Structure formats: C-alpha cells, structure tokens
Amino acid sequence: MNEFFDKTEQSIKHLQALHDFFNNPANYVIPDEQTDLEIYQSNLAELVNSFSEINAFEQLYNKDDRQLILADLFEYFLLGRAFYSMGNSRSTFDKKEHFTKGILHFVNLLMCFESITVNVQRRNRLLDYLITQVPSIEDEDNFAELRDYPAEVGLPGSVEGKPLGKYFDKLMPKTAGGLWHELLVYIFVIRNDLGYILPLLLHQKIYSKSDHLVPP
Known part of the structure; x- marks a missing residue:
C-alpha cells in the first residue's frame, strides 16, 4: 500500500512544483515577461475566489465528510x-x-x-x-x-x-x-462478465446546468 501513497505524493509534488514555478516572479524575465506573470497570478486569484465561495477546497479534507x-x-x-x-x-x-x-x-x-x-x-x-x-x-x-x-x-x-x-x-x-x-x-x-461499469463510484452525482442525477 505504501507504493500507492508514495506515487500519489509524487504526483502531488509534481503538480505543486508546476504551480510554484509559474507563480514565482524569479522564473520570469521582468519586465519582458511581466504580462505572463500577471496573467498567471490574476487567474490564480480568481480561481481561489471562485472556489472559496462554494467551499470547494473543503471537499478535499474536512471533519464532517x-x-x-x-x-x-x-x-x-x-x-x-x-x-x-x-x-x-x-x-x-x-x-x-x-x-x-x-x-x-x-x-x-x-x-x-x-x-x-x-x-x-x-x-x-x-x-x-x-x-x-x-x-x-x-x-x-x-x-x-x-x-x-x-x-x-x-x-x-x-x-x-x-x-x-x-x-x-x-x-x-x-x-x-x-x-x-x-x-x-x-x-x-x-x-461474472455482467456488463460494462460506469465510474459511478467516483462520481456520486451527475450534473447538468439545471439539474443533477443521483445513482441508486
């Protein structure tokens, strides 16, 4: 089981490395690449604001769920x-x-x-x-x-x-x-080769804009 955890940790570190790199002004040639940095940071700020409004980050770890x-x-x-x-x-x-x-x-x-x-x-x-x-x-x-x-x-x-x-x-x-x-x-x-399996175990709700389905 430790290999599952180790590989998952590597994936998370990889993703964090990408974010940390592009969010760091030291990795841009300023002023020539100032716009690139501002685009990344402004989108990051709006992402955080949007997800914070709906507590999206809480879906990754919270006591109640x-x-x-x-x-x-x-x-x-x-x-x-x-x-x-x-x-x-x-x-x-x-x-x-x-x-x-x-x-x-x-x-x-x-x-x-x-x-x-x-x-x-x-x-x-x-x-x-x-x-x-x-x-x-x-x-x-x-x-x-x-x-x-x-x-x-x-x-x-x-x-x-x-x-x-x-x-x-x-x-x-x-x-x-x-x-x-x-x-x-x-x-x-x-x-028992009973058919194909849709990944409903990973998605307990299936959304459209105006409604959602909950599998039985």
Whole structure:
C-alpha cells in the first residue's frame, strides 16, 4: 500500500512544483515577461475566489465528510487509475484476474480496519498515532470522549450514543462495510462478465446546468 501513497505524493509534488514555478516572479524575465506573470497570478486569484465561495477546497479534507473523502481517495487509487492495469486484451483475462484478486485482498485490509470497533486498546493506539500525523484531529469535538471511551463503538448494539458513533465513523473510510461493499460489487460485475461499469463510484452525482442525477 505504501507504493500507492508514495506515487500519489509524487504526483502531488509534481503538480505543486508546476504551480510554484509559474507563480514565482524569479522564473520570469521582468519586465519582458511581466504580462505572463500577471496573467498567471490574476487567474490564480480568481480561481481561489471562485472556489472559496462554494467551499470547494473543503471537499478535499474536512471533519464532517472525512469518511467519504478517505473512501473516495481509495476508490480513486483503485478504480480511477489502477484499474487501467487490467489492459485492453479481449482474449486473455489474466490481468483482470490479478486485479480482482488484489481488490479482494484490499477488502480484507479494510476489514482489518474494522477491528478497532471492538479492540479498545488498538483503537486508542490508532487515535494517538493519528494526532501525530494530523494534529488538528486532537482539537475536534468528541475526540477526547472517544479516546476515553472504554467499550465497543460503531456496532448496531453499541451504546456509545449517536454523536460519538458518528464521530468514530468520520475517522475511517466508510466504516461498517460501505467501501468494501462497493468494491465487491465492482469486481463481481467484472468477474461474472455482467456488463460494462460506469465510474459511478467516483462520481456520486451527475450534473447538468439545471439539474443533477443521483445513482441508486
């Protein structure tokens, strides 16, 4: 899995390098290229203003939607890019078989994540580790309460209360099987050759100017 994260980090660094370069006056011959710099910076400012008006940047990480964002990132790794590794052959299926097997093992990893619903000691160790990587989590409402909670959480019979249960969900990528159910459906359709798959797992709404569709 670290290779997924490493490659994603490289892509982000590459994109940031492009932005940093074109946004840096030192990379322009002034005054001859002053106009080029101003065009870039003015469009950047308008982009930030436009997206800030609709909180678009919050869609990449925020406490309230975090479980969906984390799940979307995993689905992007696997179904937005890695699925191209299945290749284009219509006569051999070995690559698709390897992809399917890999998804099944990934689902098993997600099931391992679920162990913190009942393993309090492991859950607390995870919480302690998370705040070393994302320090702002420690200041969130319900974090301290979850850290001190001594019993199972996130199960149908749990008694932790709705706010704490919801907060627990927001720390994980679609807990209670949400993500791995979607992945299993995806590979079930492929494995049984039931048809073609549109990338609805990555786009939960399909927009026109005046309306949008929400897949069932």
